[in-house]
Amino acid sequence: MKKTHTNADMSHQNGLAYKLSMLFKSLRDNGIKTTIIKVLRRLEYKRKGIDFSTQNIYDLTRTGEYQEHGTALVSTSVDFLTQLLGDLEKCVGKPFNKELFVDYGSGKGAAIIHAKTLGFKKTIGVEFAKELHEQAVQNIEKLGLEDVESIYADATTHRLANDISVIYLFNPFDEVVMSKVIDNILNQKKNFNDDVYVIYGNPSCSILKEKFELLDEKTYISGARAEFYKV
Numbered sequence: 001m002k003k004t005h006t007n008a009d010m011s012h013q014n015g016l017a018y019k020l021s022m023l024f025k026s027l028r029d030n031g032i033k034t035t036i037i038k039v040l041r042r043l044e045y046k047r048k049g050i051d052f053s054t055q056n057i058y059d060l061t062r063t064g065e066y067q068e069h070g071t072a073l074v075s076t077s078v079d080f081l082t083q084l085l086g087d088l089e090k091c092v093g094k095p096f097n098k099e100l101f102v103d104y105g106s107g108k109g110a111a112i113i114h115a116k117t118l119g120f121k122k123t124i125g126v127e128f129a130k131e132l133h134e135q136a137v138q139n140i141e142k143l144g145l146e147d148v149e150s151i152y153a154d155a156t157t158h159r160l161a162n163d164i165s166v167i168y169l170f171n172p173f174d175e176v177v178m179s180k181v182i183d184n185i186l187n188q189k190k191n192f193n194d195d196v197y198v199i200y201g202n203p204s205c206s207i208l209k210e211k212f213e214l215l216d217e218k219t220y221i222s223g224a225r226a227e228f229y230k231v
């Protein structure tokens with residue numbers, strides 16, 4: 001069982017103590033009404049058996065050459081993605097195209113599912129851990145969503161469709177994989193139909209600043225960070 005430096009043990013996030021601390025934090029930060037809406041959404045997802053839980057990837061079946069370069073699964077919450085897309089719109093200065101949202105390292109499909117509910121026409125996730133991809137497929141089916149697709153593949157092999165609008169990276173891998181993914185994106189740039197934006201959540205690689213145009217960077221009250229780029 002090999003651990004990578006980027007793949008920290010996140011399993012405490014599935015415990016009751018952690019969940020209670022997040023409930024109290026939400027009450028403090030968002031007030032009772034928003035917290036109740038969030039709890040109801042969670043209960044609805046629980047009733048349908050939707051699983052976005054945090055998971056280590058050491059023991060999972062990973063495809064491709066870069067099995068030791070990925071981070072553990074931590075799913076994006078709908079609140080965080082809402083905030084990120086709102087902040088992207090602010091720094092772009094106008095509403096951006098919402099044809100296609102692609103998540104590199106999409107885990108159990110949380111971000112592609114949330115992005116679809118937040119107005120993207122089509123969303124695609126690329127996930128190299130078979131068990132996480134399979135859970136994503138189940139989550140999508142249980143919610144009855146169309147035009148939301150999880151692909152079982154290594155991120156470096158994914159070819160973007162020409163109608164790509166927003167690329168999402170939630171700290172999925174280290175700089176070795178990131179440089180290859182970025183080179184692929186730049187090689188395809190001439191084919192893109194419109195401007196393409198990148199949201200990099202909890203950034204750990206600096207190479208994006210060299211290759212893309214940095215529009216803005218933010219640190220949130222929660223401690224989460226994000227960088228916003230134009231390709």
Ligand SMILES: C[S@@+](CC[C@H](N)C(=O)[O-])C[C@H]1O[C@@H](n2cnc3c(N)ncnc32)[C@H](O)[C@@H]1O
Nearest residue numbers: 070074075076105106107110128154155170172
């Ligand atoms: C921090 S999680 C983000 C999950 C998802 N993007 C979300 O926001 O809910 C990072 C994910 O990247 C996946 N991953 C790591 N390296 C990868 C690679 N080379 N190709 C595809 N997926 C990868 C991991 O298995 C993990 O599910």
